[in-house]
Amino acid sequence: MSPDLPPVAPSVTAELVAALPPRLRKRLDAGVTKLLTRPVTREGDTVRIAVDDGTDLVLSAPGGVVTGADAIHCGCLLAPACLHRAAAASAAPVADDAPAPEPGRATATRDGTEQTEAQPAARPGPTSGETAAGTATAAQRAAAREVFDAAAAVLEAGTDGAGAVLQAGLLHAAHTARLAGLPRASAAAVSVVTAVRAARTADPGYRLTDLAGALSGVLGVAHRLPHATGQELTELRGTVRQPYRPDGSLRLYGLFSEPVLTATGHAGAVTWTTDADGRLYTVSDVAPGGPARAAGAADRAVRMGDTALTHRELSRAGLAVSGATVSPTGRLGAGAGVRAVRAPGAAWRAEPLDRLWAVPATAQVTRALSGGQDLLFLEVTLTGTVRETTGDCLLADCGGVSLRLAAAHDDPSLPCRDNLRLLAAAVGSRVRIVARLVPGPVPRALLLATEHPTGPDARVDLGLDRLQRADLPAGAVAPPADTAPTVDEAPLHLLRRRVHQAVSGGRRVLAFAGSTPGDAVRLRRLGLATAAGLLDDLHAAAADRSRDAFGRLLPADTGRFTLTWLAAAFYTDVVERALCAHAWGADASEAGLPDGV
Structure with a gap:
């Protein structure tokens, strides 16, 4: 993934890769690697890549995002059915595939998605075919299945084998989910593609733990959604934008500012404030960019009312806001009706902080x-x-x-x-x-x-x-x-490392038992019988390959392996959170976690 290229909408990448003939799809990963080494120049909203001495690849990104396949032009003889266009889309960051914002001043959240102020929350999905019980529509169930299958294919191959074709398949599923009214599944699928690209390009910001969490998140949402009803279904669908509600007048005190640098190619700063009752509010300035934007965003003026405060100044001063609009997460809106002026701040050791x-x-x-x-x-x-x-x-x-x-x-x-x-x-x-x-x-x-x-x-x-x-x-x-001193803790890492190995190396790295019997015995000896059973099931599912009458291997049962991996990932997450509560001396049951492991 190249930060020099403009973000490309998921549907564009999926369309260009799908249009390639099979012989070119096999060469796509090599084409992406080669394209990443070519010089890139930018002139306004136009980015030019020198494919060779006589051929240029041009990406037109009005507004900073490539939103259509016709916005990528190649000067080679095979264009437009060439490999270069698909390689460029596969090498670029993934853009948010949200529709154009409604009237109002839209700004970016910490994860890069857009929110529009003072607008009602859009219903996340169509009502066609929906029952009175509030179940998912047929289109949503089909979209969830497509997302699950595409994410399962990425897990099956691991980051080493999840090339541009598998990534494009997941991006296509993300776009389908967006059209079906499943923005949460769509965003989760895009985050997996972004993390996979970071892993394959040796991005220093890549973390295996983050990719494993993203994969378990998208698989969990896609697996649960077809069977969910009521409030659970609403949460699994998600919303394209967070609604802003009027909150009257606020007297805020600055707490601190932090840089934002995401794997999706967004950067900026978030300033945290609080009112006299201890409620937290944030003021954000996040947009497409890299580390340089994150480092410099603190000295940019806060976009709210008539105030000229920078984020760095606001973190130590105060703010008086009238006509405030606030999202459910506490993010302050900056619409035309909002008025804000500078006010005195407070020290951390003084009231109300x-x-x-x-x-x-x-x-x-x-x-x-x-x-x-x-x-x-x-x-x-x-x-x-x-x-x-x-x-x-x-x-x-x-x-x-x-x-x-x-x-x-x-x-x-x-x-x-x-x-x-x-x-x-x-x-x-x-x-x-x-x-x-x-x-x-x-x-x-x-x-x-x-x-x-x-x-x-x-x-x-x-x-x-x-x-x-x-x-x-x-x-x-x-x-x-x-x-680091030795910590007397439950050996949950014996299961966690297998979960992570599957993410990086795919199903094949777990197909051989290796030290699994010893690991499972140790887990059972220390009372983690569930973890031991999940470890055994994970290796059994990875190694389960049947043969036909002629001794040839039949296609692997991807669904069984994926669900087994998902169960192991969910278990490790819950147990780690319970162990965290125990380490701090907190009551795990109050956090909705099991008291024992």
């Missing part, structure tokens, strides 16, 4: 694990660093809980990791922080903002502000990082 840190950590963790806000407002004492395979983490004591604080972003253009290293020298400092919970058997969170190491009245946004050594206490020296 102080009440955010007064909530016990266990209650905040329970809220996050039950599907609520995942931000944690904690007061910690910095105790050192610990070396892990993914990098050094900052250690902190939080009310007797040993907490590991990791960088929210690894991109070198953002100061997250550099700031974390400098904070390691402030051992012994007691500071208030804002972090995002990372579920797992060890207390862990992504550090987003902290009080200044030498001045509690100041604050530092770890992803946007760059600390200097002069900001540290006098004589502060970072201690050497310790090796």
